[in-house]
Amino acid sequence: MQNKDIKRLSLILLFAPFTLWIALLILLPHIGMVLLSFREKVAPRVYEYSFANYLEFVNEPIYWNTLLRTGTMSLLVTALALLIGFPIAYYIAKIAGPRSRGGLFLLCLIPLWVSDLIRAFGWILLLRETGVISSFLLWTGLISTPIEFLYNDVAVIIGLVYTVILFMIVPLVSTLDGMDNSMIEAGYNLGGNGFTVLRRIIIPYAMPGIVAGCIVTFMLTAGSYLTPILLGGKNSSWFTEQIYNQFITRFNWEGGAAFGMLLLIFTSFVIWLGLKLSGQTLANTVAKS
Amino acid sequence: MLAKNKTTPFLFGYRLYVLAFFLFLAAPLISAGAFAFNDSLFPALPWQGFTLDWFFGDTEPKLGMFHDRRLLQGLYYSFVIAIFVSILSVFVGTTNAFLFIRGEFPGKNFFYILMVIPLVIPGVILGISILVLASDTANYVEKNLDLELEFLRPGILLVVLGQFSFIATITSLVITARLKKFDATMEEAAFNLGATRARVLRTITLPFLRPAMIAAGIVAFLVSFENFNTTLFLVGSEAPLTITMYDRMAKVGSTPVLNAVSFFLMVGSGLLALLSIAVQRDKQA
Structure with missing residues (x-):
């Protein structure tokens, strides 16, 4: 009897920090944001509940164009990160010798420990008109006047892929690592060529890792702020920038909250769709890595 | 293996690709770091010679980072914030690990996803x-109780809470993974030898989790330390380093400091x- 009480008490004690954290810092703030987003200022200090903030989003093409642009660019970045990252992850997990494997994996992680800001700063120094690449091309004589590589979509995409690709590679390496090599050999023995083995055996096996990587990559890209602004310049039109403008520049918290909700709904929808299409769940992908 | 049955040129090309990828990873880091030692007022080529002025210089225009009061202040605030965030996150991460590995309660999967x-x-x-x-x-408190709760205004506490809100998930996942590998017979042995619950926790389970x-x-x-997005909205007058650096970049432009x-x-x-890798590897081997 006493033992049971102790068990119950310790369960309650363990639940306390979890509940405080999730309720006070995640659930309540989001409920507050939903309520705020439905509030409209009708006169100074007088508010009414309405859809005005959402209607403003629908009626102003700049806003939903920005959201769509953020969404498509994020999908593109996710796809590129997968295409570029998969061969690297495969090399680390399956081809590199046991000794170099750990080293390569560590090398992959190094940029992770440097802030977004410094990574973007590094790209600025490389890509700008007076930057390293432009100077180098001038020096070799391939170009005669300096070229500005910065402040365009390509720069934004390069910077974003660079920032998020590690979050793609890490879950991929850990799933591929758990794959038995004999499965691949069996595929070859049964007469499959490299492409068939890749398509029929390796990719299906790696699916949880692929989905986990894609989810994290997509969320990080769509929610990023620094990289698009620093590398894309004034016209980067990233949706987080709109949220910042509403909140800080225009001090329109109601509008900003509505935009925040829209970003959250939009990204959650894309992820839900991705999970449905790939037949995976959040618990066996992101939670595992 | 995929590459084993291929001809060598394929493997060679593959290796080249991997090499190119690591060059891509290193390039911006090298350019961000290397220009710290260039004896020039701008972080750009050509190379003007080696200097340590951007670290230790004490006069304008080459004021080094260790004499730049605002940068040092940012570094200090970042440090304070990061310490608090890690203590809080490790504590909650540990209780969460016990909750989800040891606890039996309805709706466990739902809470795990949460x-x-x-x-x-x-x-x-x-x-x-x-x-x-x-x-x-x-x-609300100010209006109804006429109390000004300064700590709920943007500042260090909100930054700590904001960062903690998602970092706690990371620490929970790391510590949960370790607790999962724990062999319960070790605890049972200790109980059988007459140890109390608290003592088992202190001498067996926690050292295993350490x-x-x-x-x-x-x-x-x-x-x-490197967070920017969450911090940006919660920061008060005590700006951590990433925010100070961003301000500097936006207002003054990039300088080698x-x-x-x-x-x-x-x-x-x-x-x-x-x-962190050394600590984990040592004990797991």
């Missing part, structure tokens, strides 16, 4: 939602990351 969710919410949204709740609460807790603490420290700070941070976090 625990993972903060990691997939964009940082900007975590920032604004916490800002909104804190400000609403402060306004490497994961230290590693999770270091990860939390680093993620906190930012390269010096970058180099300093890269070396610092590199060492911490190696430490």
Whole structure:
């Protein structure tokens, strides 16, 4: 009897920090944001509940164009990160010798420990008109006047892929690592060529890792702020920038909250769709890595 | 293996690709770090010679980072914030690990997903939602009780809470993974030898978890140190380093002192990351 009480008490004690954290810092703030987003200022200090903030989003093409642009660019970045990252992850997990494997994996992680800001700063120094690449091309004589590589979509995409690709590679390496090599050999023995083995055996096996990587990559890209602004310049039109403008520049918290909700709904929808299409769940992908 | 049955040129090309990828990874870091040592007023080519002025110089225009009061202040605030965030996150991460590995309660899967969710919410949204709740609460209290709750206004506490809100998920996952590997017979043996619950926890279970807790603490420290998106909305007058650097970049433009700070941070976090790996590897082997 006493033992049971102790068990119950310790369960309650363990639940306390979890509940405080999730309720006070995640659930309540989001409920507050939903309520705020439905509030409209009708006169100074007088508010009414309405859809005005959402209607403003629908009626102003700049806003939903920005959201769509953020969404498509994020999908593109996710796809590129997968295409570029998969061969690297495969090399680390399956081809590199046991000794170099750990080293390569560590090398992959190094940029992770440097802030977004410094990574973007590094790209600025490389890509700008007076930057390293432009100077180098001038020096070799391939170009005669300096070229500005910065402040365009390509720069934004390069910077974003660079920032998020590690979050793609890490879950991929850990799933591929758990794959038995004999499965691949069996595929070859049964007469499959490299492409068939890749398509029929390796990719299906790696699916949880692929989905986990894609989810994290997509969320990080769509929610990023620094990289698009620093590398894309004034016209980067990233949706987080709109949220910042509403909140800080225009001090329109109601509008900003509505935009925040829209970003959250939009990204959650894309992820839900991705999970449905790939037949995976959040618990066996992101939670595992 | 995929590449074994291929001809050597394929493998050679593959290796070249991997090499190119690592060059891509290194390039911006090298350019951010290397210009800290260039004896020039601008972080750009051509190379003007080696200098340490951007670290130790004490006069304008080459004011080094160790004499730049605002940068040092930012470094200090970042440090304080990161310490608090890691202590909080490791504590909650540990209780969460016990909750989900040892606890039996209905709806466990649901709560587990709830625990993972903060990691997939964009940082900007975590920032604004916490800002909104804190400000609403402060306004409400001020209006109805005539009390000014200064700590709910943007400042260090909100930054700590904002970062903690998603870093706690990371530490929970790391510590949970370790607790999962724990062999329950070790605890049983101790109980059979007459040890109390508290003693078993202190002498057996927690020492087993310690490497994961230290590693999770270091990860939390680093993620906190480099966080920008969540911090941006919650920051008050005590700006941490990333915010100070961003301001400098936006207002003054890039100067080599930012390269010096970058180099300093890269070396610092590199060492911490190696430490966290060493701690984990030692005990797991």
